[in-house]
Each structure stands twice: as structure tokens, then as C-alpha cells.
Amino acid sequence: MLLANALLLVCLLVSVQAKTHTFNYAARWAWLNPDGVKYRPVITLNGTWPLPTIEVNKGDRVEFRLINELGNSTTSMHFHGLYQHSSNWYDGPVGFTQCPIMEGSSMLYNFTVDGQSGTYWYHSHTCAQYSDGLRGAFIIRDAENGVESLQYDEEKVITISDWYHDLSTVLTKRQLSKYNPTGGEPIPQNALMNDSKNVTFNVEPEKTYLLRFINMGIMVSQWVYLEDHEFEIVEVDGVLVDPAKTELLYLSVGQRCSVLLRTKKGKKNYALVQKMDEQMLDTVPDDLQTVSTNWVVYDENLPLPQRTDLDTWDLNFVNDVDLVPVDRMPLLPEPDMSIVVDMKMEMLGDGVVYALFNEKSYMAPKVPTLYTVLSSGKMATNEKIYGSNTNTFVLNYNETIEIVLNNFDDNKHPFHLHGHEFQILERSKPHDVPHPYHANHSRQFPEFPSRRDTLTVAANGHFVIRYKSDNPGVWAFHCHLDWHLEQGLSLTLVEAPLKIQQQLGSNLPKDQLDNCVNSNQFHAYGNAAGNVYDWYDLRGEKLQPEPLPLGFTIKGYIALVASALVALYGLYSIYGFGMDDVKKHGWEDSEVLVNLRRKVEDPVIQKELDQLISQTRGIEN
Ligand SMILES: [Cu+2]
Incomplete structure (x- = not known):
């Protein structure tokens, strides 16, 4: 009692x-x-x-x-x-x-x-x-266990992002087009800090500031540094970590990093520099400023200095994989389920470049996957009903899940898992050729692995992450570089579907149901194809285009023969035109020669000219 x-x-x-x-x-x-x-x-x-x-x-x-x-x-x-x-x-x-x-x-x-x-x-x-x-x-505050429990005088939220002058719909259409055969991503026009340019942050000497950096961009990772200052990382993606000193931060889109900044004694202003990761840009146009300057201002009466252009590689840098969470959550045990995915970018039969996980590009189902869970009863544990092109995995409740991601592409990709933070067991460095993960070649995993919700895989590299399936729900695992998400770079993780049904019941909130009813793209019930009678009947689901055909098709042979004929006709035309030209010019040339012959008195030259005249007349005839 x-x-x-x-x-x-x-x-x-x-x-x-x-x-x-x-x-x-x-x-x-x-x-x-x-x-x-x-x-x-x-x-x-x-x-x-x-x-x-x-x-x-x-x-x-x-x-x-x-x-x-x-x-x-x-x-x-x-x-x-x-x-x-x-x-x-x-x-x-x-x-x-x-x-x-x-x-x-x-x-x-x-x-x-x-x-x-x-x-x-x-x-x-x-x-x-x-x-x-x-x-x-x-921002979620927690005076006892959050960054709020640390000693600092003031806090600032600093967002960074890339910025485009065109609408996302225009850019997406341009990217997912057969006229973009390399699949190159749209290049941003600018980089913003706090949604502006040339930003100043006023500080006082000898104080401690908590700076919460967030990359809200859609594509480009950025480096951030404050000249002549050091940061102390205390939080990444909501995970409190042991303080780690660094001069340089690297934030992929979707990532956050909170740091403590201790200001100096003297009064001087300093450049706060943000720099786009140019390796992620297909091309760097002449008018794109990849480096932008903002300022930390100790004294408003003093000038804002020019930045010193530094090579970021010269700065001391802490790898996020090496951070240690304050809560010392131990390495999760050997996985109950291991999901191994190979990702690559490839042109399919419609001439558009898609992103593929194990040869499959994510195509949205006709019913949001969660609504399939909620309307399918006991069928919800059956992976098949979620469609053949949604990259769906059904997870059991409270198990250790491991995701091994092998990047067969020469770009970096920031992957985000919804509904969880994950432990980072291993992340490879970039390579020139693909280096998939081999379990037996791996180093010892950390005792208390770093955790976050968005992690970048290196070019041609891999990473291994683990988490516990203790949060029933349908969670996306996708590249946060949204142009790639549009190309289909996503998995669907259906975590403990029967528990989802217990938690949420089967009645959708009315506003959600209405949005489905009014949508011409989605339904509220059924399998991935919107079928409720036969849950295995996926006819009508959205499928990725066929692969590009290998070798020649009938159409190809017809095109080959037709173009060969056209080429021959072209050669014949050029020959005809050329000879016509020679005849015409030959006539004109012989007239010139005859005139010349009349004027020349040297018998040797006369003889040569006679020969030339008879030659050109031969051509004429
Ligand atoms: Cu990506």
C-alpha cells in the first residue's frame, strides 16, 4: 500500500x-x-x-x-x-x-x-x-542527465546548411532524368549558417559557451572551425559523450554536435569558418564559394578579420567513432539478426540512375508500411506483404540487430536510422575500390561504442552498427542525402509488428485516415499493393524499372543496321559533294592555269603548266 x-x-x-x-x-x-x-x-x-x-x-x-x-x-x-x-x-x-x-x-x-x-x-x-x-x-532539455548538467554560461544553437536557388521539385526532376546519365546530384549555390550569411555571434571573454551545431542541409557535409580556438565535444546526436577536444568539426547532413567553447582573455574577433566537403560535389562551379566566413565577436568595435585559409587536415580532429558515451552502455552482444546490405548506384532500363540496396531500389508502397502492419493482423510478421521493392526486414522484439553496410559507390553517404541510436562497431576509411566488410578481418570492437543516429559511410568503404529492437515501430533506415533517398536508398525496418498493433490499435487517427482517403497515391489498408483479400497478391505494387539490357536487343540491332545504312549514305553524299566541288574548282583552276600559261615565257614552267592544265581538264571530263 x-x-x-x-x-x-x-x-x-x-x-x-x-x-x-x-x-x-x-x-x-x-x-x-x-x-x-x-x-x-x-x-x-x-x-x-x-x-x-x-x-x-x-x-x-x-x-x-x-x-x-x-x-x-x-x-x-x-x-x-x-x-x-x-x-x-x-x-x-x-x-x-x-x-x-x-x-x-x-x-x-x-x-x-x-x-x-x-x-x-x-x-x-x-x-x-x-x-x-x-x-x-x-532541443530537449534534461537538467539532470543532459548537457544542461554541464558547467557553461550561455548557449547558442548554430545551424549550417547547403542552399539551392531552385525548388526541390525542379532539382529532383532534373536528377531523376535520363538526361542525367551519371546520376550527378544537384550542386548547391551557397552555404548558410543560421539560415543567413556573414553571421556574428557576440561573446564575452573568459566565459564558457555551449554551441549546438546542427547540419540541416540536404546534401553536403561541412567542416566547421573557429580560428585559434578549441572545441570540446560533449554531445553527438543526443548522446552525451566524454569531453573530447578538437579544433575541427565535421557534420554530415542530419548530424548534430554540441561543444563547449571557452573564450579567451583578450579582446579580438575571430573567424568562424564553415567549409563544404568538396569531395561530395560532382563539380565545383567557379561561382560556388565552398568556404564561408562568420565571426565570433568579442568586441563589436573591433574589425571582423579575414579568415586565414587553412588546410583542414592540419587541424586536430576527433573521429566520431572514437567518442565514448557518458552512460557507458556496453557493446551489444552477438546479433540475433544480421542485415548485410551492399549499396550501389546504377542506371536502370528507363535511363535513370537509381540507388540500390542488394539490387533493389526503394519504391514507396501503395499503403504506408505502418498501415499495412495495423491492418494485417497476424499476417504482419510476414515480410512478403510489405512488397517486393520496399527493402523490408521484419525484426523480432528485443533482439540485437546488426546492420553491415557495404558501399560500392565512390561517394560518401550519411545514413540515418529512425527511432533509435545505434552503436558504431566499425567504420572503414575511404578506398578507391570497394572494400566490403569481412567479419574475420575486423579489429576488436570498442567496449563502449560510440552511438548516434546518423553515420557517414566512406567512399567504397563500410560500417557495422548494432542496436536493440526494443522500440516497436516501422522505422526507415536511409541515406539522408535526400537526392539519394529519392533515388531509392532506403530500407524499411518493421520492428516487432504485433507489438506495434498492441500499442497503437487498429484505428488510425481521423486526420491521418483522411489524408490517405484524399490521396490518389496511397491507401490506408492492405498490403503494399493495397490488397486486403489476398495478402500475398502484390499485383499493382510499384516496381523498379527493369535493368539495362545486356548486349543487343532486337531494337538495338535495327538501330545498328539503320545507323550503318545512314552512315554509308552519309559517306556517299560527302563523296558526291566533294567530287562535285573538285570538278567545279577543277574547271576554275584550269581557267586560272590557262591565263597563267599565256603570261609565262619560261619554257620549263610553260611545260609544267601544260601538264597541270591537261590534268585538271582530265578531272573536269
Ligand atoms: Cu547517399
């Missing part, structure tokens, strides 16, 4: 302290010029941009209503890095956990922020839409 009363008291205290944050946000277009170079349409929330930073405490409730007033596009919202315990249907990715929010409709994201704290962000999970500006910072 005493224990029950005590528990009740604790529950009451928690419920008194936990707050509900209500947001009603309309997504609308505005005409803005963040980089000072070009105005373009940008997606605002209630007309505001940069988007508001959402700040909550661990345990708080969030009621985030997104109203689609874009007028020309569907939308959605994902809260990047949040576990969404028992609230999987508010995770946000279209095709995985929801239908798109239709024009004029809305959706309520209603969840408790539980069991985690740190630096997160929120962004649209509809195509590559967040590059149009629909992204902002999301």
Missing part, C-alpha cells in the same frame, strides 16, 4: 512537471533571399522563417499541428532523432508511417518526448522538400 501510494505520488509529480507544448503551424510559401544572392520561394511556418527553434523538457508532451497551406504540394513532418516510443504514427516519413498531408488538410503530431534529451531537429519528410526551408531545431 505504501509503495502504491509512493508510486502514485511520483506519477502525480511527473504529470505536474511535464508540460504540453501546443503548436499550430501553417506551412506557407514566402519569397525570401536568405543568402543575399537570389530571392526564391521558401516554406515558412505561419509566415516565419527561419523556422522557430522548439524547446521542450524531457518528459514533455508535444502537440504539433501542421496545416498544409502550400497550395501546390503535399507535406509532412519528421522529428529527427526522436524515439517516438508508442507513437510511431507520428514519426513522419511519407510511405513509411503516414500518407502525405494533402493541400488544405492538416495533421496533428501528438507525442511525449521520453527517454532522451539533447540536440535534434524537425523537417519535412516528403520527397526532398526540406531543402525548400521546411526545417528547424528541436
Whole structure:
């Protein structure tokens, strides 16, 4: 009885302290010029941009209503890095956990922020839409176990991103086109810091600042350094780590890193430099500034210095794989399930370059995978019903899951797992030729592995990660370089489907159901093809195009013969035209020679000219 009363008291205290944050946000277009170079349409929330930073405490409730007033596009919202315990249907990715929010409709994201704290962000999970500006910072505070428990005087949120002058829809169309045979990604026009350029941050001497860096870009990783200063990394992707000193940060899109900055005694201003990782750009156009300068300002009356161009390789750098979580979560045991995926980029039969995991490119099902789980009863544990082109794996509850990712591509890729942080067991360095993972060649795994929710695989390299399937839900594992996600670089991880059914029940919230009903692309029930009578009948599901044919097809042979005939005709025409020319010019030439012959008196030259005249007349005849 005493224990029950005590528990009740604790529950009451928690419920008194936990707050509900209500947001009603309309997504609308505005005409803005963040980089000072070009105005373009940008997606605002209630007309505001940069988007508001959402700040909550661990345990708080969030009621985030997104109203689609874009007028020309569907939308959605994902809260990047949040576990969404028992609230999987508010995770946000279209095709995985929801239908798109239709024009004029809305959706309520209603969840408790539980069991985690740190630096997160929120962004649209509809195509590559967040590059149009629909992204902002999301901070979860925890005075006891979060970065808030550390000693610092002030805090600043610093976002970095790439920036395009074209709409994401235009860029995606251009990229997924047979006229882009290399599959080259769109090159950004600029890099932003806090959604602006030439930003200044005022500081005072001899103070400690907590800087929360977030890369909200869509493609390019960036280096960040503050001249003549050192950072101390204390948090990555919501995981508190032992302080690690570094002069240089590297953030792939989707990644966050909080650092402590101790300011100096003297008064002088310093360049805060952000630098795009040029290795990720197919080409570097002349007018693209890959390095941008911002400033940490000790004294507003002093000038803002030029940056010194440094080779970032000269700076001391801490690899995120070597960070040690403060909670000392031990290495997870040998996996119960190992998912080995080889990824590559390849042109398929329609001439478009796709991203393939084990030869399969992710194609969105006709029913969001979570809704298939919720409508399929006991069939939910059967991988087949989720479609043959969705790269779906069904995971058992509370097992150790290992993902081995082998990169057969010569670009880097930042992979993000929804609903979890994962342990990083191993990540290879970049290679010129593919180096897939071989278990027996590996080094000893760390005792307390570094954890995060977004990890970059090196060019032609690999990584090995583990996590526990203790969060029932449909979770995407995908490249956060969204142009690649559009090319199909995603897995669907259906974690403990029967438990998902227990947690969520079978009735969708009405606004979610309405969005499916109004969508001409998705249904709310059935297997990946929208079938409810025969769960194995996948006719009508979206499939990737056939591979490019090997060798010649009938069409190819016809084309070959036709082009050979055309070539022969062309040669004949050139010959005819050329000879015609020679005849004509021959005639003119012989006239010239005859005139010359009349004027020349030297008999030797006369003889030579006579020969030439008879030769050219021969051609004429
Ligand atoms: Cu990628």
C-alpha cells in the first residue's frame, strides 16, 4: 500500500512537471533571399522563417499541428532523432508511417518526448522538400542527465546548411532524368549558417559557451572551425559523450554536435569558418564559394578579420567513432539478426540512375508500411506483404540487430536510422575500390561504442552498427542525402509488428485516415499493393524499372543496321559533294592555269603548266 501510494505520488509529480507544448503551424510559401544572392520561394511556418527553434523538457508532451497551406504540394513532418516510443504514427516519413498531408488538410503530431534529451531537429519528410526551408531545431532539455548538467554560461544553437536557388521539385526532376546519365546530384549555390550569411555571434571573454551545431542541409557535409580556438565535444546526436577536444568539426547532413567553447582573455574577433566537403560535389562551379566566413565577436568595435585559409587536415580532429558515451552502455552482444546490405548506384532500363540496396531500389508502397502492419493482423510478421521493392526486414522484439553496410559507390553517404541510436562497431576509411566488410578481418570492437543516429559511410568503404529492437515501430533506415533517398536508398525496418498493433490499435487517427482517403497515391489498408483479400497478391505494387539490357536487343540491332545504312549514305553524299566541288574548282583552276600559261615565257614552267592544265581538264571530263 505504501509503495502504491509512493508510486502514485511520483506519477502525480511527473504529470505536474511535464508540460504540453501546443503548436499550430501553417506551412506557407514566402519569397525570401536568405543568402543575399537570389530571392526564391521558401516554406515558412505561419509566415516565419527561419523556422522557430522548439524547446521542450524531457518528459514533455508535444502537440504539433501542421496545416498544409502550400497550395501546390503535399507535406509532412519528421522529428529527427526522436524515439517516438508508442507513437510511431507520428514519426513522419511519407510511405513509411503516414500518407502525405494533402493541400488544405492538416495533421496533428501528438507525442511525449521520453527517454532522451539533447540536440535534434524537425523537417519535412516528403520527397526532398526540406531543402525548400521546411526545417528547424528541436532541443530537449534534461537538467539532470543532459548537457544542461554541464558547467557553461550561455548557449547558442548554430545551424549550417547547403542552399539551392531552385525548388526541390525542379532539382529532383532534373536528377531523376535520363538526361542525367551519371546520376550527378544537384550542386548547391551557397552555404548558410543560421539560415543567413556573414553571421556574428557576440561573446564575452573568459566565459564558457555551449554551441549546438546542427547540419540541416540536404546534401553536403561541412567542416566547421573557429580560428585559434578549441572545441570540446560533449554531445553527438543526443548522446552525451566524454569531453573530447578538437579544433575541427565535421557534420554530415542530419548530424548534430554540441561543444563547449571557452573564450579567451583578450579582446579580438575571430573567424568562424564553415567549409563544404568538396569531395561530395560532382563539380565545383567557379561561382560556388565552398568556404564561408562568420565571426565570433568579442568586441563589436573591433574589425571582423579575414579568415586565414587553412588546410583542414592540419587541424586536430576527433573521429566520431572514437567518442565514448557518458552512460557507458556496453557493446551489444552477438546479433540475433544480421542485415548485410551492399549499396550501389546504377542506371536502370528507363535511363535513370537509381540507388540500390542488394539490387533493389526503394519504391514507396501503395499503403504506408505502418498501415499495412495495423491492418494485417497476424499476417504482419510476414515480410512478403510489405512488397517486393520496399527493402523490408521484419525484426523480432528485443533482439540485437546488426546492420553491415557495404558501399560500392565512390561517394560518401550519411545514413540515418529512425527511432533509435545505434552503436558504431566499425567504420572503414575511404578506398578507391570497394572494400566490403569481412567479419574475420575486423579489429576488436570498442567496449563502449560510440552511438548516434546518423553515420557517414566512406567512399567504397563500410560500417557495422548494432542496436536493440526494443522500440516497436516501422522505422526507415536511409541515406539522408535526400537526392539519394529519392533515388531509392532506403530500407524499411518493421520492428516487432504485433507489438506495434498492441500499442497503437487498429484505428488510425481521423486526420491521418483522411489524408490517405484524399490521396490518389496511397491507401490506408492492405498490403503494399493495397490488397486486403489476398495478402500475398502484390499485383499493382510499384516496381523498379527493369535493368539495362545486356548486349543487343532486337531494337538495338535495327538501330545498328539503320545507323550503318545512314552512315554509308552519309559517306556517299560527302563523296558526291566533294567530287562535285573538285570538278567545279577543277574547271576554275584550269581557267586560272590557262591565263597563267599565256603570261609565262619560261619554257620549263610553260611545260609544267601544260601538264597541270591537261590534268585538271582530265578531272573536269
Ligand atoms: Cu547517399
